[in-house]
Amino acid sequence: MFDEEVVPSTATSRTAYSLPIDPLYTAEPPITDDLISVTSTAQGNTVDQCLPLLKAQDNSIEYNIHGVPRLRRRKIINYLKLTLGQLPAPFVAADASRPWSLYWALNGMSLLGEDVSQYREGLCATAQHLQNDTGGFGGGFGQQSHLATTYAMILALAIVGGEEAYAIIDRRAMWKWLCALKHPGGGFQMSVGGEVDVRGAYCAAVIISLLNLPLDLSSDSPARAAGVTDLFAGLDSYVRRCQTYEGGISGKPDAEAHGAYAFCALGCLSILDAPHRIIPRILDVPRLISWLSARQYAPEGGFSGRTNKLVDGCYSHWVGACWPLIQASLGESASRQPEESPTLETHSFYDREGLIRYILSCGQDHSSRGGMRDKPGKRSDAYHTCYVLSGLSSAQHIVTTDTLRVEQVANVTWTVLPHPGDQIYDQEDLLNPTDPVYAIPQGAREDMMNFFLSKPGF
Amino acid sequence: MPPKGKGAAKAKIPDSKPSEPQTVLQRAQQVYEATNPLEAAREQHGLNGLSTVERTAYINSEFVSTGTTDQLGKKAQKELWKQVNEASIPPRKLPKPKPEAWGKDKYGRNIAEYGLEQFHDRSDKILQLATLKLDSKEFRDTRYRASRKLKNGLTGESYVLTDEDIEAEKERRKEMAALMDDLYGEKMGSYSVDPAWDDVVPIPQTEPEGALAAIAYPEDYAESTSYLRAVMAAKEYSPRCLKLTEHIISMNPAHYTVWLYRFAIIQHLDIPLLDELTWLNEVSLDFQKNYQIWHHRQLLTDHYYPTIAGTPDQVKRFASSERDFMMEMLIEDAKNYHVWTYRQYAVRKLGMWDEDELRSISGMINQDVRNNSAWSHRFFIVFSNPAYATEGSHATEHDPAIPAEIVDREVEYAKEKIKLAPQNQSPWNYLKGVLVKGGRKLGSVREYTEQYVDDLGQDTEQVRSSHALDQLVDIYVEAGEKEKADLCLRRLGEKWDRIRLGYWEWKRTTL
Numbered sequence A: 001m002f003d004e005e006v007v008p009s010t011a012t013s014r015t016a017y018s019l020p021i022d023p024l025y026t027a028e029p030p031i032t033d034d035l036i037s038v039t040s041t042a043q044g045n046t047v048d049q050c051l052p053l054l055k056a057q058d059n060s061i062e063y064n065i066h067g068v069p070r071l072r073r074r075k076i077i078n079y080l081k082l083t084l085g086q087l088p089a090p091f092v093a094a095d096a097s098r099p100w101s102l103y104w105a106l107n108g109m110s111l112l113g114e115d116v117s118q119y120r121e122g123l124c125a126t127a128q129h130l131q132n133d134t135g136g137f138g139g140g141f142g143q144q145s146h147l148a149t150t151y152a153m154i155l156a157l158a159i160v161g162g163e164e165a166y167a168i169i170d171r172r173a174m175w176k177w178l179c180a181l182k183h184p185g186g187g188f189q190m191s192v193g194g195e196v197d198v199r200g201a202y203c204a205a206v207i208i209s210l211l212n213l214p215l216d217l218s219s220d221s222p223a224r225a226a227g228v229t230d231l232f233a234g235l236d237s238y239v240r241r242c243q244t245y246e247g248g249i250s251g252k253p254d255a256e257a258h259g260a261y262a263f264c265a266l267g268c269l270s271i272l273d274a275p276h277r278i279i280p281r282i283l284d285v286p287r288l289i290s291w292l293s294a295r296q297y298a299p300e301g302g303f304s305g306r307t308n309k310l311v312d313g314c315y316s317h318w319v320g321a322c323w324p325l326i327q328a329s330l331g332e333s334a335s336r337q338p339e340e341s342p343t344l345e346t347h348s349f350y351d352r353e354g355l356i357r358y359i360l361s362c363g364q365d366h367s368s369r370g371g372m373r374d375k376p377g378k379r380s381d382a383y384h385t386c387y388v389l390s391g392l393s394s395a396q397h398i399v400t401t402d403t404l405r406v407e408q409v410a411n412v413t414w415t416v417l418p419h420p421g422d423q424i425y426d427q428e429d430l431l432n433p434t435d436p437v438y439a440i441p442q443g444a445r446e447d448m449m450n451f452f453l454s455k456p457g458f
Numbered sequence B: 001m002p003p004k005g006k007g008a009a010k011a012k013i014p015d016s017k018p019s020e021p022q023t024v025l026q027r028a029q030q031v032y033e034a035t036n037p038l039e040a041a042r043e044q045h046g047l048n049g050l051s052t053v054e055r056t057a058y059i060n061s062e063f064v065s066t067g068t069t070d071q072l073g074k075k076a077q078k079e080l081w082k083q084v085n086e087a088s089i090p091p092r093k094l095p096k097p098k099p100e101a102w103g104k105d106k107y108g109r110n111i112a113e114y115g116l117e118q119f120h121d122r123s124d125k126i127l128q129l130a131t132l133k134l135d136s137k138e139f140r141d142t143r144y145r146a147s148r149k150l151k152n153g154l155t156g157e158s159y160v161l162t163d164e165d166i167e168a169e170k171e172r173r174k175e176m177a178a179l180m181d182d183l184y185g186e187k188m189g190s191y192s193v194d195p196a197w198d199d200v201v202p203i204p205q206t207e208p209e210g211a212l213a214a215i216a217y218p219e220d221y222a223e224s225t226s227y228l229r230a231v232m233a234a235k236e237y238s239p240r241c242l243k244l245t246e247h248i249i250s251m252n253p254a255h256y257t258v259w260l261y262r263f264a265i266i267q268h269l270d271i272p273l274l275d276e277l278t279w280l281n282e283v284s285l286d287f288q289k290n291y292q293i294w295h296h297r298q299l300l301t302d303h304y305y306p307t308i309a310g311t312p313d314q315v316k317r318f319a320s321s322e323r324d325f326m327m328e329m330l331i332e333d334a335k336n337y338h339v340w341t342y343r344q345y346a347v348r349k350l351g352m353w354d355e356d357e358l359r360s361i362s363g364m365i366n367q368d369v370r371n372n373s374a375w376s377h378r379f380f381i382v383f384s385n386p387a388y389a390t391e392g393s394h395a396t397e398h399d400p401a402i403p404a405e406i407v408d409r410e411v412e413y414a415k416e417k418i419k420l421a422p423q424n425q426s427p428w429n430y431l432k433g434v435l436v437k438g439g440r441k442l443g444s445v446r447e448y449t450e451q452y453v454d455d456l457g458q459d460t461e462q463v464r465s466s467h468a469l470d471q472l473v474d475i476y477v478e479a480g481e482k483e484k485a486d487l488c489l490r491r492l493g494e495k496w497d498r499i500r501l502g503y504w505e506w507k508r509t510t511l
């Protein structure tokens, strides 16, 4: 593994011949209105902060021949390791989201190729501590179970893997609890008494499918009283109600389209059925694609979460990870003949070079702190480190779905391979692939699913 | 600098007559020496400095003190005891004092090193604390008896607890807390000090061995969440619990469990809505980015609404005050997602489909024509209005029930706003949304849209809005003019919106 602290950096990398950078990434866009408003001022400031980095003008940064900064692997790993240790008092603000810290750090390290099995024991102890007898995991000790923290904890357990980790999960209690969260409107409450939104739809679908839980609603489920009998019933139409006139997906019906919810919606649907069947049936796909595509800005190259909002590194995942699912929904690879050797379809709906430039130039915290961030001027944190890296991995890989299987079963086989050919990032900066739907290493997802597939019922 | 204590100077062990001891340890050493004359002599002169008799006596006494004399033969035991008696060694001797025997103070200093005065001072405080604890126990016992309406067995009088008693106990707890801190460095939290919380046994946060991402909680937070776990487990819904939730929220507003618990308390106690909202408004302004606050507000509105639903005036007043508060929040961040989501909820719940809401939104769009959250809300209040809209009509499909004049009005509104800043995507998205919703042909805005594009594909090409070019693609497709559409897409990818080249190219394949 490349380690910038051990391998002496060659002075040549800065002074050597470097290729010119396309002005698309270094110059103001061709059209700018002269009307000034809060939005345009914020946008202008962001471009001003990104440009020096995009132009490779900061001499303290090591650039490759394409004018792209190197990924500071070791620094990022060390930063994530710190977030798994004892945290100082200001982290009280994270007291209700501890499973998230675990997932962010472990997933980030896996993407970077770090062995995370050393954390298995500690994670198991922590998970047991946060699991409630009534099913699910709380954000902290003695806290109510929450769909988001339960989702994060299960993913964390999948990442470290091993039967010892899987066995911690009380599946029966989990199922009972999910039955209590099921809303008559098709969606899921985030916690008993909590809000219903698209996050809940995605988190529940991930949990149910990973743990192979029975879909029948328990007899005491409140949704059953409203005539719902199945955990997945009405979930797709709930997601449909969240598409807006802009084409994107909102957190709840009636709200504004938002990138994070777009991924939750597509991820949820891709679990319910094969994307090429369910996504066009449930959503207006052309409108969605148009809106998703408008999330990428020039010259920054990064994605924004909403119309007229600023780019932010975390949408590299939330928006970036939508694209393989969109591609699958169009059946782009479904027309391939089964006997044909897999030819990699390299067409991309978005500008991969732009996104990768944004991530490595603007999304890295270049200070001694390490880690990944929202944008220049912001400090890194575990959340952004995980999702910016996840977005980078997604941009570096190409996803294909297996045709034959698509026709036969709902569970699609996704193949994730590095983009072939010359790339603007160095080979050492290639991250591990990630599962397009579950956002964890594919092997980790498969191992957990296989384990629970052997356990129908409880 | 305060003057140095007596114990600070290092005293030498005197040769002959012991002088005044300076520290606790020295004093104990002297007492020890008085009961161990031979040991004292050996420590001063060494074993070889003793006379033969002294040496024999010393060794014998050490042997006797080990308690293992019965391991000797009978004859040897007899001889030993004879010698011991002749030497008249004191039959009881104190063990040699060890410096750690007194323990350490809160700074980690051995109390054995304390000066005598300092030591007495500490002993006094320990005594004082013990007395206070006894008094406090007396208070608790009396309170218990009073609560059970018990009578004094001797006098037959009832036990009563007066306000003065409670005040005195509060003072007592403060003194105890100060002493605990002073003596042991142990902080008594605000709950363990408060007599009102005596009946609750806190459930402290424990961490398993090797736990990951454990937080070093500030004492205040650790204590209050310990009490929270206890009262939640006991399903207690009382005013003191309401205060407790307030305290925890002030330290960590993201603690969703405490919010849900707080709402349960409000239901049980039937807390007046306005009281809760006054508090909540302040918290909301303090924690702009918080999620839980707005779900809590929604729960409150759901809970309160049935009590006013029958009085339209009251509903209107409430809606108006809600709007005022949301506008206050939106001054800080005009795109705050949680506020907007609550606003959409409030519109449905409180029926805010009126002119006031539309005017308020128009005002926001006037302030920043690029505020997409405001545009999105406008679409919602115009096209989901149950007065005419079809329930459940999807946002991206035609709703024939929308009156034509409303579609006209909104088309004109969007066109007018586009003029202010043609490269602003919000009104373009809105315009397309309105046309589709209203079942209008995109061609109905062809001329309008074309005015932002001159001489496409020629040397004199001018584009004032890439969004106009995007819209022209759909307009030309609708009109069956594929080549024109394709030219727009090519020019978008080549020049006017290059970052979206992959999308424009894909769209070309769909023509």
Ligand SMILES: [Zn+2]
Residues within 6 Å of the ligand: A312, A313, A314, A315, A374, A384
């Ligand atoms: Zn972000």
